[in-house]
Amino acid sequence: MTSDVAPGRSRSGPSIQDVARLAGVSAQTVSRVSTGADNVRPATRDRVLAAMDELGYSPNHAARALRYGSFGTIGLIAHRLARTGESRTVEAVVEAARAEGYTVSLVDVQSPSSDDVTAAAARLSHQSIDGLVIIRAETATPASLVLPPRMPVVVSDSRFVGHHPAVAADQVTGTHVAVQHLLDLGHRTVHHLAGPVGSAPAEIRVDTWREHLVGAGRPLTAPLRGDWTARSGYEQGRLLAQDPDVTAVLCANDEMAAGLIRALYEAGRRVPDDISVVGFDDIPLTEFLWPPLTTVQQDFHLIGHRLMDLLLRQVRDREPLTDTRIVVPTRLVVRASTGPPRA
């Protein structure tokens, strides 16, 4: 019943030594029990387990990490974490990581520039992480992004193909299908409310949209620019509402589409009667907007899991995956915000 646990030893709990003392065995035997080695007599094991329980012992992760050279932790760099696509991807990565026994260390960078991402990666690598996931480093470029050598990395951005293993939604097909959907409905051309200049996903969508219209021989207008927020969609929508030629708009995400639709309504233009609108992402609210939004669905959950798969193949199996690329399909969900143009 005597308790001779060292009293004032900082914050960290009881050590393996304390347990060993209480159980009347050596530290090594305690270690064997806690790593699940099989050559421990059941009676001894029980005694050790009881001692662990009494002391509330849990192995010191720092010591294990030092011993093994691995933390069981992966770093995750995101920008504007609270945005829909980001937070859902993060959630999926965290979920997949937990399933594999890894913990996720999260860093939210101020800007998605190469400098900030480089700094965040350096910070994380000091944490002795086993691998690094970078989510949508929008304005970073492969050449200027400096990562710790020998660090397994995956990126959710197709721009990094050839430099880092990447997982990306098939935005090209998604955009083609969305534009074609509008043309099929009879629209003469499609306007585009794009994401900010410099953002890679925004540019891919702009390029594909333009290419498709050119390929179909349709008139081309300059893309409008938003910053992904509903407010920017609203502002651009006020401008667009002035233009009687506009009958169909492809928006680079759902938030901007929501803002746009509201601006159109306020200007007296009805969706889809006067103007058809397509979004991108399929956020949970999309279905309950008025009218329910036709949109290009991205499977963020799958993207998150694929990111983790790809990372673990490098971390665990030591596969060198320099230029692997995984494309996750997108899918057009047709709801009520698109229809034929007014005759």
Place this chain on the structure above:
Amino acid sequence: MTSDVAPGRSRSGPSIQDVARLAGVSAQTVSRVSTGADNVRPATRDRVLAAMDELGYSPNHAARALRYGSFGTIGLIAHRLARTGESRTVEAVVEAARAEGYTVSLVDVQSPSSDDVTAAAARLSHQSIDGLVIIRAETATPASLVLPPRMPVVVSDSRFVGHHPAVAADQVTGTHVAVQHLLDLGHRTVHHLAGPVGSAPAEIRVDTWREHLVGAGRPLTAPLRGDWTARSGYEQGRLLAQDPDVTAVLCANDEMAAGLIRALYEAGRRVPDDISVVGFDDIPLTEFLWPPLTTVQQDFHLIGHRLMDLLLRQVRDREPLTDTRIVVPTRLVVRASTGPPRA
């Protein structure tokens, strides 16, 4: 020019010894340079820095953590991380942590029950975290939540007052103000679309709503129950639309309000002409719904920062904050979804 860095030493980079060898000094001198001690001759310091640079050295965090008993890491437990309130709070905590030099280890629990949260906390405490932030452990209860002893903890849930330091939005005032706003408009009573049974924030809103109506001597109806999703709001809205007595509904969050409004429209009941609707949270899209939603704004950003403040007071300053409680104000934002009942 000779490079005698040990070749096959797993993943971790060069050690302090490698740098010392290259610079022709002892490991301790390298340590002094990297911790910024001042008693190193400038010439020596330069030599060491050059060696660090050449080798790409950075201190091994695991070893430091072992030595110091601290990781510079805080644990963050969340449930359904991708939800609006959660992701914005997480973002704010991560931001505040980074500003203070801490990294955040993220765990997303399957369910917000005491058991799952307890397990997650145990997992994290193995990571040698310095403190723990628990975001909205909805159905966990103070009594059954077992946390590692001596672990600094903060919780964003007022139910834990008296057990753990907590930061919570002032939902009580927010709910009172919202209900009164509807009564002031002339509604005879207010219906309530609540969150799931067992969720603490949901129950607080239910209790306050009921209490306010009773206090004002208004007729009381049983709260409808959703699960925070827009879909559940839609489903309850279909039921509610059948009831001609309903003229005002307070929803426990904005997503459910959006779903509810859509169901009302589909049933031919107009908002706010036939029915007024109030939401809760003020998510970014709220303003761009149709009609723009009157809602109770919660300042998630401030909540995140306050959580971090409270945690650091325990971690850094060793303040024992058992029952501290910080209340973050809420605010009713009146938009276009509320109005007087039809005469």
Place this chain on the structure above:
DNA sequence: CCGCTGGATGTTGACGTCAACATCCGCGGC
């Protein structure tokens, strides 16, 4: 009854870092 075998358990050292203490060296004062 002795020695051998094999499983259970103990001992040692190393992972990388840094505080405490030890040592070394140059310079100023007497």
Place this chain on the structure above:
DNA sequence: GCCGCGGATGTTGACGTCAACATCCAGCGG
């Protein structure tokens, strides 16, 4: 010229864990 002092640098040990090796003992065959 010698002593002492103080700043720069080196050495030792400890943080907690676990693999490798060492030891111990029970049981069995000869």
